[in-house]
């Protein structure tokens with residue numbers, strides 16, 4: 579039996595679209611909550627990032643913000659905030675290091691894309 583689903587085109591978003599549409603969002607819709615299951619899905623993807631020393635946090639953050647965008651969320655990487663306060667609030671052991679804080683939610687603004695340097699200023703091909 580053949581099943582045709584008219585009007586149900588595959589809604590996958592290309593990697594380039596995710597990269598192009600991701601922005602650092604600094605204002606969120608407080609009425610739309612993120613579920614624990616969604617956070618688990620997101621963190622499971624960040625665990626797939628390559629890990630070696632100092633690169634780890636940045637790489638996993640990159641995976642996180644892009645996967646979050648694919649899932650329909652917005653994000654803001656905020657670097658380090660009150661590490662001791664966060665450890666206390668979340669029960670993180672004192673010998674762990676808090677590297678970054680990332681806001682996650684449904685943004686209620688669409689920020690303008692900050693300019694990037696021209697490619698030839700940041701790369702050399704000989």
Ligand SMILES: Cc1cc2nc3c(=O)[nH]c(=O)nc-3n(C[C@H](O)[C@H](O)[C@H](O)COP(=O)(O)O)c2cc1C
Nearest residue numbers: 600601602603604654655656657658689690691692
């Ligand atoms: C390590 C790190 C720390 C950041 N900290 C802040 C922050 O404290 N406040 C903020 O508004 N944006 C912060 N940002 C976001 C950058 O400002 C943002 O990525 C940059 O303006 C480019 O904008 P875009 O992400 O929309 O492309 C941070 C980004 C990184 C990678």
